[in-house]
Amino acid sequence: MSSKNLCWIRRDLRLHDHYALSQALKNADETFLVFVFDELILTKLKNKKDRRLTFIFDSLKEIESLLNEVGSSLIIKYGDPAKIIPELALELKVDGLYFNRDYEPYAKKRDESVTKTLEKNKISVFSFKDHxxxxxxxxxxxxxxxxxxxxxxxxxxxxxxxxxxxxxxNFNCVLKKMAKFNNPNSINKKNWMNTIGFEEITCVLKGGTxxxxxxxxxxxxxxxxxxxxxxxxxxxxxxxxxxxxxxxxxxxxxxxxxxxxxxxxxxxxxxxxxxxxxxxxxxxxxYPKVETHSFKLEYDQIIWLGSKADFKSWCEGETGYPIVDAAMRCLNETGLMHNRLRMVVASFLTKTLLIDWRLGERYFAEKLLDFDLAANNGGWQWSASTGVDAQPYFRIFNPYNQSEKFDPDGIFIRDWCPELSLFSNKQIHYPHESDMVEQVEAKCFIGSDYPHPIVAYKGQKDKALAMYKAIR
Ligand SMILES: Cc1cc2nc3c(=O)[nH]c(=O)nc-3n(C[C@H](O)[C@H](O)[C@H](O)COP(=O)(O)OP(=O)(O)OC[C@H]3O[C@@H](n4cnc5c(N)ncnc54)[C@H](O)[C@@H]3O)c2cc1C
CATH class of the missing domain: 1.25.40.80 (Serine Threonine Protein Phosphatase 5, Tetratricopeptide repeat)
Incomplete structure (x- = not known):
C-alpha cells in the first residue's frame, strides 16, 4: 500500500526550502498540501478589505499554479483548523501530518490540540523549526x-x-511526489475571497515567492x-x-x-x-504573557494620562507633528511603515501623548501588512521602555529632531502631507511656527489646512518622565 502524508502550510506560503514539506515528501509516496483560512482569526478582522487577505490569496494562487504544473493541487479549507485538520487527515487516510512550528500563543494551543486529536487516532504528527x-x-x-x-x-x-x-x-522539496489530483475547489477558479466574506483589493505588495x-x-x-x-x-x-x-x-x-x-x-x-x-x-x-503585559511587569502599573481624542488624531495622522502624521497616513494608505518611523510614532504615542503602548500595538496589528505578533510587540515594548532590553524610560525621542535628522529635506513629509509641500525645508518640520506671510506663501493655514500641534512636546516630556517615575 502506498504511503501518504499531509503537509499543513500556515505562515510558510512557499514550495521551496520548506522544512516540513521537504520531510513529508521524503517520507511518503505522495503528499497532500492544505491551507486553512482560520475562521477564529478572520472573524476578528473588522476590515473586510484587509490587505493581508489579498496578499495571502495571491501567495496561494501562485502555489496552486505551481502544483497544477506537476498534476497536483492545493486543498483550501475555511473553518476551525483544530477540527478541520484532523478530519482531513482521517478522510485522506494519511500516515503523518507535517507542519512548521509557530511560536504565537494561539498557534501553539491550536497545534497542541491538533496533535492530541491525531495521536489519539494513531496518526503521527511531525513539527519542524523553519520559521x-x-x-x-x-x-x-x-x-x-x-x-x-x-x-x-x-x-x-x-x-x-x-x-x-x-x-x-536548504530543504529541497521534490514536487513530483505531490499527490496527483484535481481540486474542483480551486482557489484560482472560485472566488474564495468573497466566499469567506472578504474583498480583494489592490495592495502595494503582491504576495508570492x-x-x-x-x-x-x-x-x-x-x-x-x-x-x-x-x-x-x-x-x-x-x-x-x-x-x-x-x-x-x-x-x-x-x-x-x-x-x-x-x-x-x-x-x-x-x-x-x-x-x-x-x-x-x-x-x-x-514569555507568552508579553502579548498583553509589559515584559517588565512593574510597568503595567503606569497610569497613562493620554486622551481618546489624542489617540484618534494619532491614528488619523492629524497630530500637527508632520513626521508623525506623514508616517501614520502612509501606514493607513499602504499597510507599511519604515522602521525609523515606527520608532518615532511609537515613542510619540507613549511618551508624548502618554497613551498605553497596547493601544498603538493593536492599531498596528490591524493595519500592518507585515504584522507579526513577536516583532510588533517587541518593537512597541522597546519604544515604550516596558520590554526586554528596551530603551530606558528617560530616553524620549524628540519628534522635531527626528524629523530634521531623518527627513532633512522633508521629502517623506511632502509625499504624505501634501498640504505642507510648499513650506521650506526648514519650516516643514515646524509649520506651526511660521508667520502669516509664510503661511500665505506656502498656501497652507495652520489650524485650517493643517492642525496645530495637539500637545506641546516640551511639557509632555516632563509629564512623561513623571508618569514613568511614579512607578519606581
Ligand atoms: C513599533 C514597531 C512595530 C513593528 N512591527 C513589526 C511587525 O509587525 N512586523 C515586522 O516584521 N516587523 C516589525 N517591526 C520591525 C521593523 O520595523 C520591520 O521589520 C521593518 O521596518 C520592515 O522593513 P524591511 O523589510 O524593509 O526591513 P529590513 O530593514 O530590510 O530588515 C530585514 C528584515 O529583518 C526583520 N527585522 C528588521 N527589523 C526588525 C526588528 N526591529 N524586529 C524584528 N525583526 C526585524 C524583518 O523581518 C525585516 O524584513 C516593528 C518595529 C517597531 C519599532
Missing part, C-alpha cells in the same frame, strides 16, 4: 538560560552559527549601503521584505544566505536585523 533560524534552546547563556539582552544574544547567535553552519541548510525573489535580488544590489541608508525613509533602501518573510514566501534561510553572499558592513547590519527577529520570536515563545 526562525535558531529556537529558544539553541542560543543560551552560560547558565543555560535565554538571553534578555540583545547584544550578547546576537554575539552568541553568531558564535553558534560560525561553529555549526558551514552551509545554511516570485515577487519576493525579485525584491530580494533588487535589494542585494544596494545591500552594501544598508547601514548608512536604512534610517532615511525617503531613500527606501531597506529590503521591504518583511511581509514576504512574515507570510513565508521566502525562508529565513534564503535571507541568511543573501546576507552572507558579500562581506561588508551593510550585509552584517542587515543580518543583525534578522537576528532581532529571532530574538523577539524567542521572547514571545518563552
Amino acid at each position: 526562525v533560524f535558531y529556537e529558544k534552546q539553541e542560543v543560551l547563556n552560560g547558565k543555560r538560560e535565554i538571553y534578555k539582552v540583545f547584544t550578547p544574544y546576537k554575539n552568541k547567535w553568531l558564535e553558534t552559527f560560525r561553529a555549526q553552519e558551514s552551509v545554511v541548510p 516570485t515577487e519576493a525573489m525579485g525584491l530580494l535580488s533588487q535589494f542585494k544590489k544596494h545591500m552594501h549601503n544598508y547601514k548608512e541608508a536604512r534610517d532615511i525613509p525617503a531613500l527606501n533602501q531597506t529590503s521591504n521584505l518583511s511581509t514576504y518573510i512574515r507570510m513565508g514566501n521566502l525562508s529565513i534561510r534564503d535571507m541568511i544566505r543573501a546576507s552572507l553572499e558579500k562581506s561588508n558592513e551593510g550585509a552584517s547590519t542587515w543580518l543583525s536585523e534578522l537576528i532581532w527577529r529571532d530574538f523577539y520570536q524567542v521572547i514571545l515563545d518563552v
Whole structure:
C-alpha cells in the first residue's frame, strides 16, 4: 500500500526550502498540501478589505499554479483548523501530518490540540523549526538560560552559527511526489475571497515567492549601503521584505544566505536585523504573557494620562507633528511603515501623548501588512521602555529632531502631507511656527489646512518622565 502524508502550510506560503514539506515528501509516496483560512482569526478582522487577505490569496494562487504544473493541487479549507485538520487527515487516510512550528500563543494551543486529536487516532504528527533560524534552546547563556539582552544574544547567535553552519541548510522539496489530483475547489477558479466574506483589493505588495525573489535580488544590489541608508525613509533602501518573510514566501534561510553572499558592513547590519527577529520570536515563545503585559511587569502599573481624542488624531495622522502624521497616513494608505518611523510614532504615542503602548500595538496589528505578533510587540515594548532590553524610560525621542535628522529635506513629509509641500525645508518640520506671510506663501493655514500641534512636546516630556517615575 502506498504511503501518504499531509503537509499543513500556515505562515510558510512557499514550495521551496520548506522544512516540513521537504520531510513529508521524503517520507511518503505522495503528499497532500492544505491551507486553512482560520475562521477564529478572520472573524476578528473588522476590515473586510484587509490587505493581508489579498496578499495571502495571491501567495496561494501562485502555489496552486505551481502544483497544477506537476498534476497536483492545493486543498483550501475555511473553518476551525483544530477540527478541520484532523478530519482531513482521517478522510485522506494519511500516515503523518507535517507542519512548521509557530511560536504565537494561539498557534501553539491550536497545534497542541491538533496533535492530541491525531495521536489519539494513531496518526503521527511531525513539527519542524523553519520559521526562525535558531529556537529558544539553541542560543543560551552560560547558565543555560535565554538571553534578555540583545547584544550578547546576537554575539552568541553568531558564535553558534560560525561553529555549526558551514552551509545554511536548504530543504529541497521534490514536487513530483505531490499527490496527483484535481481540486474542483480551486482557489484560482472560485472566488474564495468573497466566499469567506472578504474583498480583494489592490495592495502595494503582491504576495508570492516570485515577487519576493525579485525584491530580494533588487535589494542585494544596494545591500552594501544598508547601514548608512536604512534610517532615511525617503531613500527606501531597506529590503521591504518583511511581509514576504512574515507570510513565508521566502525562508529565513534564503535571507541568511543573501546576507552572507558579500562581506561588508551593510550585509552584517542587515543580518543583525534578522537576528532581532529571532530574538523577539524567542521572547514571545518563552514569555507568552508579553502579548498583553509589559515584559517588565512593574510597568503595567503606569497610569497613562493620554486622551481618546489624542489617540484618534494619532491614528488619523492629524497630530500637527508632520513626521508623525506623514508616517501614520502612509501606514493607513499602504499597510507599511519604515522602521525609523515606527520608532518615532511609537515613542510619540507613549511618551508624548502618554497613551498605553497596547493601544498603538493593536492599531498596528490591524493595519500592518507585515504584522507579526513577536516583532510588533517587541518593537512597541522597546519604544515604550516596558520590554526586554528596551530603551530606558528617560530616553524620549524628540519628534522635531527626528524629523530634521531623518527627513532633512522633508521629502517623506511632502509625499504624505501634501498640504505642507510648499513650506521650506526648514519650516516643514515646524509649520506651526511660521508667520502669516509664510503661511500665505506656502498656501497652507495652520489650524485650517493643517492642525496645530495637539500637545506641546516640551511639557509632555516632563509629564512623561513623571508618569514613568511614579512607578519606581
Ligand atoms: C513599533 C514597531 C512595530 C513593528 N512591527 C513589526 C511587525 O509587525 N512586523 C515586522 O516584521 N516587523 C516589525 N517591526 C520591525 C521593523 O520595523 C520591520 O521589520 C521593518 O521596518 C520592515 O522593513 P524591511 O523589510 O524593509 O526591513 P529590513 O530593514 O530590510 O530588515 C530585514 C528584515 O529583518 C526583520 N527585522 C528588521 N527589523 C526588525 C526588528 N526591529 N524586529 C524584528 N525583526 C526585524 C524583518 O523581518 C525585516 O524584513 C516593528 C518595529 C517597531 C519599532
